[in-house]
Amino acid sequence: MTVAAVEEVVRLGGRPWWRLAGSGWVPAGVVLAAAVVVLLWCGVPVRDLVAFGGCVGLGVALPGTLLWRACTGGGRSLPEDLAAGLALGYAFEVLLYIPARAAGLPLLVAAWPVAVAGTFLAVPGLRRHWRGRAGRERMPWWCAWSLAGVAGYLLAFCARSLYRVPITDAYVDMPYHLALLGEVRNHVPPTLPSVLGERLSYHWFVYAEMAATSWVTGIEPLTLVYRLSTLPMMFAMVVLVAVLGRRLGGRWGAGVAAVGVTYFLFAPALREGVVFTSRSMFTVWASPTQTFGALLFAPVVLVLTARRPRGWTAAAVLLLALTGAKATFLPLLLTGLVFVLVVRLPVERRLRLEWVVPAAITFGCLLIAQFVVFGRGAQGTVVAPFATMRTLWGVVADVAPPALAAEPWGPVLVFVGLHLFCLVCVWGGVAALGGRLLDPEVLLPVGIGLAGIGAILVLGHPSDAQLYFLEGVRPYLSIAAVCGVVAALERRRVPWAVVAGAAGLGVAVAVVAARLEPPGGVLVRVLVPYLVLAGVAAGVLAFRRRGFALAVVALLAGYTGPTSLRETVVHVAPESWKRERLIPTGALEAGRWLRDHSSPGDVVATDLHCRNPVPRRTCDSRHFWVSGFTERRVLVEGWGYAESTLSRAELFVTPYLHVPFADQARLADNDAAFREPSARNVHRLAQKYGVKWLFTGINPALGKYAKLRFQNADSSVYELTTG
Template identity: 45%
Template sequence: MLEVRSPAVVPSVPARRWRLLRSGRLPVAFVVLLAVVTLNVYAVPLPEIGVFGAYILLGVTLPGMLWWRALSGTPRSPVADVAAGTALGYALEVLTYIPARWLDVPLAFLAWAGVTYLLFATMPSLRRHWPARGNPGEVPVGWSWGMAGLVGYAILYSAATFFRTQGLSWPGNGAPYIDLPYHLAMAGDVKHHIPAMFANVVGEALHDHWFVYADLAATSWATGLELQTLLFRLSPLPMAAVFTVLVVVLAHRLSGRWWTGIAAVVITFFVTAPDPYAWTGVLVPSVGGVGLPWVSPTQTFGAVLFVPLALLLVDLVRRPSGLNGRWVLVAVLMLAEVGGKATFLPLALAGVTLVLAVHLIVHRKVHRAAAVLTGLCLAYVAFAQIVVFQGENKGLRFAPFHLMRWHEDRLGRDAGLPLQRPVLLLIVVAIYLVSWAAVWGGAVGLLRRRRWRTDPAVVLLVGVGMAGVGAVCVFGHPGLSQGYFLGSAAPYLTILATTGLAATLPEKRPWRVALPALAAGAVAIWAIESWVAIARPHGGNVVIERVIPYALLAGAAAAVALVLVLTGRRGLTWCAVPVFALGCCLYSGYAPRLTPLWSIAEAAPVTDPERLHVAEGGVTAARWLRDHSSPDDLVAVNAHCRRSAGRCDNRHFWISAYAERRILVEGWGYINGANSRAALIGQPTMGTLEFRDPKRLADNDAAFLRPTTETVGGLRDTYGVRWLFVDDRYPALTSELGRFAALRFRAGHCWVYEVTS
């Protein structure tokens, strides 16, 4: 018999349009278009945007996604695969670039992507991972647009707060954020050398979390783009987007509700510690991290690698059997995290160790997956400390309540009446606890449900959060960098808080409770601010003035709980009070997060010549030197201090940053041991330390201040210096120097000499 086939049903045009509207393609297109337009407005040409986008898509995201799909097991949504695959792609990119650069064939790292495509195109068992897994319709369209809005906000906020103040050409890049030239210099060294050194002080090995510099270097090799364009504009954008998406995915994985992820990102973006006294600013450091991707690329890179690792750890502690491929992913991501950011692996170790301990206490048997993960984390932490950091602690030391004592000193200086230090410290610690409870108090809702109290995934994130808070409380650092532990743990504390709220809010129409509580919190903090501003006694005790508003805030939350109990709605206190506190924090945080957007189109770089750190002609001269010298050539410079009145700020890095060459001695603020020396002698920062090799510094400066055959030739013969770079805003006899070295290039204030034999 002949088989009669019915004709294929072709969806109508309105049906196709409706399907397009409900898919996630339009939100993605919106984000991409917004990013392209914003970058182009801020001086990135469209061809460079296209080259970078093509590399990220084809060289990072797609091959990483294929391996993620092949090894991660249970099918998930396509958006989770793309985001997690991109993070995995960054890890594999860095781990292949390092040996390729060490073998002096830097572009060979691209082979990992090529091999991936070859394997997944030819092997039947791998070929099935090309199509999207999961059901895209499972992701609510509102969630997709919510995510697009949050990522779009991050792009616009970056433009408003960073792009418009940090230009790509002089004078827009003449006064960069203090750490950016350092990051740029380290990326330049990793681009040309493995093992890497501090480019600004030759001979100082780079014992630091430096893998983000390998990512920047690899991207520069693959695309031909300037490192400055990558660091100041392009590279952090996809990392911020991936981090945002994966935080939402992890929150959904934990709670089973999509809105918890959106809420977690909103809290991360907009919520700060409550500020009940508007004239001083918050006492507790903000937990929001919108601007962080640009000013701390190491933190950004570490955070991007840690979220997919957390996803895997959650799955492994919940379902330890039948997930062999995920162990491979865990090993790869942990290895990349070894040099990503030093704060994250200890947090993971704390999380899996707590799972192991709680499971042993509750079930009286060993959680095998947690035991293996604990051993794996210990091995990687030991490897990081011994091999990567080689014992360098960057000034981090055991100093209980160091951050609180720093704020205690501020309160003591401002206080109208002398108080005993234990009393001041107790006040500050109480303010910290109230503030943290206001932001993350929703996590107490998890205690109401037994399944949440014993869920290994919840215990894991509790361990991560407790480790972050504990590290802030017990460690000290001259630059207060122990705060990075809390910043690293904050998203996971936020996920716990939103999951706790999901466990206590009504399943149907939760907004009927959440919105009034949020509004009440905002009104309460506004009322407290207004009352304090009116009632503040002139010349009164500043300590009392700052304690009373926090006491009023705690009293307002207690009043909300009392009203609910007296009206017979006792169960709502578990969610209404934390949401009320979030309303206070949201009111404190929205203005500084939204106000900059109104001035997004206004260019605001520093143009006053007296305030410009980078000299006129400096970038041009440094890049000429880069293009006309060997990566192994050594340079001596006459500038060591940032231009600041009255003192030498030794964080001067821009010459090594733009020349991509190693300097005999430029700025030494961040070299090995600087933070430890600052802590040892009681200085608040390493920026005013003297150079620990005074003879080298004296020999260097003598060539510029007293140029002779002996001083200039001594740099060449003793240290191997091949080039001299002069910024004539600093002392130097340029006319005399030309008698002993050949002037090769001059631009603005900068002179480039070659030391000939």
């Protein structure tokens, strides 16, 4: 906490309680207290909460805020400084941890906040940054409480969908995140822990942040991944969206509205299984890479929309961190900057450095990401026009690969139009920007948003990961849409009754359209409900009266109402996240025993490769809990997310979960030691692959050739001796 923050708290201490409610510190304190209660309720030790709070507050946010103020001159409000400072602090922490871990001195990362704080205390010219920018504005009390409500909702969402779910039943990717944290905690540069020697062509900097926190605080990696690490990132992102909305919309109401659209407005899904998605921001813990990348990216946009070159240093640091945090944001930003340059060139007749220089920095970071961090790997992403819609058509028409690849283009192109129409329902306010569309600070989020939509139209991925591009631009399209509505309201006075009536009409049309059962095939049944709305919207526009264009925007937004209500209230924890127990009860105990009795360089072999509880024709190879719980590299565990797997998956022909392991000889050697234990098979693992430990279920035959070191009801650990 900065000196200015302390002074604010002291000053508020003399106020009556009813005036304290008007301070932004009270809703922030309520959210913090609620988070503490929820985490304690979910089993997080008090010691871990105190250590984590101290690490994030004093070790990341404090030095980050000081550096943010020094690099940018400070924001317009204290919440802006703290949220952006947290993001910049994370960037510095990661970029310093990586060389420290590579040098074998991971605890050296603890020195940087001390060095920053000491410098800002010792250097007279830097001391003013403890107080922040003079004359900064205060966030209105109603805005602070609104944002606190959103943060509280997200906290409840996390509690219900993850914190209260047993670790053995959690979302399929959670052990994968845990395994990557264990890898980066012990090794830099990292490799894929579930496949020995496989290059890690994945965004891994968020795991470096978690690893640094684990080293400094002693908190278990499991607690960081499943409980703590993404919470401050999530809360700070809410603040940054509001700050950006306030800056571009000109008022705090626009900031609150931008947060509302970003988190709670969804594309209309009127039939079960037919989801023309606009994505959501609810991948908080399910995709920590997306959460971390979104947080690092928002202050970059904040700097660029402020149009102050002074902030380029902070933006450059954040972009450098993004190369390994979530590089998908880099092409989005580059496209947005190019969009600004192209649109402004006929107006200004020159290329302004305030856009050219950030574009050059972004392009350089994109090259670093592609050739250094990812080693030219694409993780299965390919140019495949309209792959997103073809996949959805396969779901709706019940057409599976490889037949899906031969499906005609007609239905796919119809789905393209419907998907774009659904996106207009959410972000139709962009069309109301009018003359503001030529403002560079508005052009940038619009360009970023168009890049995200373009990505889902032209790219494909075996697991539809191209949709993360759309999720990444969601806040910026939402901000642009809100700015459009604000601009329309400023140009002409529109009765609120007209706007509210149009929104209500949209809700009514959605309810009626969802119940229509038109005759015809599946394509007709999907198409008709959206045609009904299009007809109603055309009828409203036909009046050609002032303000009726804004009424159409409200009508379209109202059409999303039932879906938005269902997704945010009824289905807080989506059914797709509810999984049967596929991790044995004793797996965590066995994994931790092995971690505590082995060295980070030891190699483990296991016969556990498939999540399927019963052997099937195909293997769901997203099996990562052995490497996750042990924090050790495994000869062959799960290969579902390996570059060698995804690069061999052919879209609409061969699902990536049907792709066999790339090195069949290694897999055969590995499994032979467990299925046909013999001195030869077991010792081959030690001599040829350097395996020292065997992790399996109950397999007494292995005891003849390896030393049993640990066993419980469902897991066994054997050690290979050199004798």
